[in-house]
Amino acid sequence: MTWEDELGRVVAERGGALVAYARLLTGDLHAAQDLVQDALVNAFTRHRRGPVDEVEAYVRRAILNAYLDGWRRRRRLDQVVHLVATGAYASDETSAAGDRADVAAALDALSPRERACVVLRFYDDLTLPEIGHRLGVSDGAVKRYLSDARRRLEPLLGPQPDLLDDVPTIAKGVRR
16 A cells, blocks of 8 residues: 555545644644644655554644644744834834834735835835836726735834825825
């Protein structure tokens, strides 16, 4: 019997029980499915073979280890994030480094198009038509992406400048 056949047999016979076990650990079905998949890959790349119950025991242990490793990693990351000094307690250089880290983390919350528009607007200092041309989208789409990005960034970074500064007042919906 090949490893593919064995893997198929383990998934068919015990897959539901493995996902249920992982879901008890994570509390989330999708995270549980990811854990099971990672554990199965781990088990079968190490050529674990044998009766289904032995392979299942190995996979369950791999699920638990992966879950605990992820929890430890998140806990360490949470501890690091809390060590970032605010502007009132840090020197200018340290504060600037912290600000850069905060901005980088906040940019991760944006969709790829929103992120691209924000970077092109602030880093490359492009106008809305230039951004639209570079991304191959309309000016209206650029405005929408920047508006959505601003709405998502403000809770993370505080009030943001008007991303549409180079748009004529009438185009912003404000009539004179």
